Amino acid sequence: MPLSLDDVRRIAHLARIEVTGGELQAVREQLNGILGLVEQLQAVATAGIEPMAHAQNVTLRLRDDAVTEPDQRALFQSIAPAVEAGLYLVPKVIE
Amino acid sequence: MFEASLTEVAAALAARRVSSVELTQTCLDRIARAQGELNAFITVDPERSLAQARAADARIARGEGGGLTGVPVAHKDIFCAKGWRTTCASRMLADFVAPYDAHVVERFDRAGAVLLGKTNMDEFAMGSSSESSHYGPVRNPWHTDFVPGGSSGGSAAAVAARLAPCATGTDTGGSIRQPAALCGVSGIKPTYGLVSRYGMIAFASSLDQGGPFARTAADLALMLNAMVGFDPRDATSLERPQEDYARELERPLAGLRIGLPREYFGPGMDDDVRRAVEDAVAALGKLGAATVEVALPNTGLSVPAYYVIAPAEASSNLSRYDGVRYGYRAPEYADLLDMYCKTRGQGFGPEVKRRILVGTYVLSHGYYDAYYLQAQRVRRLIAQDFVAAFKRCDVILGPTSPTVAFRVGEKSADPVKMYLNDIYTTAANLVGLPAMSIPCGFGAGGLPVGLQLAGSYFAEARLLNVAHQYQRATDWHARMPPGFA
DSSP, X not given: OOOOHHHHHHHXXXXXXXXXXXXXXXXXXXXXXXHHHHXXXXXXXXXXXXXXXXXXXXXXXXXXXXXXXXXXXXHHHTTSSSEETTEEOOOOOOO | OTXXXXXXXXXXXXXXXXXXXXXXXXXXXXXXXXXXXXOOEEEOOHHHHHHHHHHHHHHHHTTOOOTTTTOEEEEETTBOOTTSBOOTTOGGGTTOBOSSOOHHHHHHHHHTOEEEEEEOOSGGGOOSSSOOOTTOOOOBTTBTTBOOOSSSHHHHHHHHXXXXXXXXXXXXXXXXXXXXXXXXXXXXXXXXXXSOOTTBOOSOTTTOEEEEEESSHHHHHHHHHHHOOOOTTSTTOOOOOOOOTTTTTTOOOTTOEEEEEGGGSSTTSOHHHHHHHHHHHHHHHHTTOEEEEEOOTXXXXXXXXXXXXXXXXXXHHGGGOSSSSSSOOOSOXXXXXXXXXXXXXXXXXXXXXXXXXXXXXXTSTXXXXXXXIHHHHHHHHHHHHHHHHTTTOSEEEEESSSSSOOBTTSSTTXXXXXXXXXXXXXHHHHHTOXXXXXXXXXOGGGOEEEEEEEESTTOHHHXXXXXXXXXXXXOGGGOOOGGGO
């Protein structure tokens, strides 16, 4: 079933991406085009097929519980949009 | 000596017939001259590059040089390089100066290579034409009205136009092989897990793999020797003994079994591409290889499966761009949520937003099983096809791309049309196999055609062997775009 404009608004909200009113219709058409392309997957018989998440069967390694990173807070914060007193600034969330 | 291959450049440096400073300056001059026409680079920093070149010359003079010491290399702007602006071709990272080096960058640095600059690409590596860059489209050196392919289009164009002897790229669905094909250069995507993804800006983590571009297969072997290696900072990095990827270059092709998938030679491929690929099969036959028909029945499903899995992983990976810790933040907003939405709405370009939205949808409640899990099941079917095919052959051969380069603007308005271009390349990423593209002739408009060779896991040395023997018998890889000769 093709996406409605409300569907697009809902997905954009979940993705935290502003889609302005003027873009909405075009985005809807493009998403429906892409979903039309991937729709053919639905017709494939896959009963009993294990989903493949990864190319290699690797298990996550454990490492020694040792400090490996030096403190680079000042360097990392030097590229942040807004910092103060070593903290990242965001708009007020609690009144 | 801009026309020399990496192998020749490395030999000349080691023999001190040329200095790294001379070479680097030559490349920098060529980059500056070509920039207006090709837009292959996003950032160059000649002073920094020349300082590295002087250090390399000193190292060679002390007798401490290695195979790549003093060699100029261009890195795709997806690799973090400490102190270098690293944009991933996005407005989101327009002012991002990387605070650390990617493993790949570290490897080249340690070898004494010179970083020539950061190459242009599709934004966040999402695209097949290098048109989605926030910094403008890259142009094909063979004809600047045409695209160079993507997403690593700047790296491919730089090597093709002889602005750099070699370059790095990344390949999530064909992003090394397809631009290599469209620009007439050689490129290889190694087995998933061989090249560390540390410091390589993430797009789709189960598919992303770094790899090299150069003129010849022998050059690629040199570069892989530097790039491949275990790195504990990448959770999917494979711990294996170090290989010499050049070890099989001289092996004769007698006894080689080349698999020709009937699905690759059906309708869908342009006639000029078909002719060039069939000529290559004949040339390999003369070198002693035998051909066998193989079946990859789920080939047609690889693009749909890819365009569920890659956007799903992308939507998760790109959630990190929130305007808080680094990158772009919208100048005006009402509250925290609005800040996220405006930052991401303004910081990402249209193709990146489309993929995040598709990924968000296929992972959302009620659709996860139907889209995402189903795509993963189809992914396994595709993998099983390759396992069966490799029981009957050593390498699988076909076209890299169904067409030669298309015109700038021709497909950019229709994402589905653009995606279908990836028909021959996405499977190797889904399955994690090594695959490469080498030039095999010219098609319509004098534009290059690429030949794709895919192998089973860890078959890089064999692929390079086949490519090297082919390149000894042909000279397609040595042709230069007339405007840059």
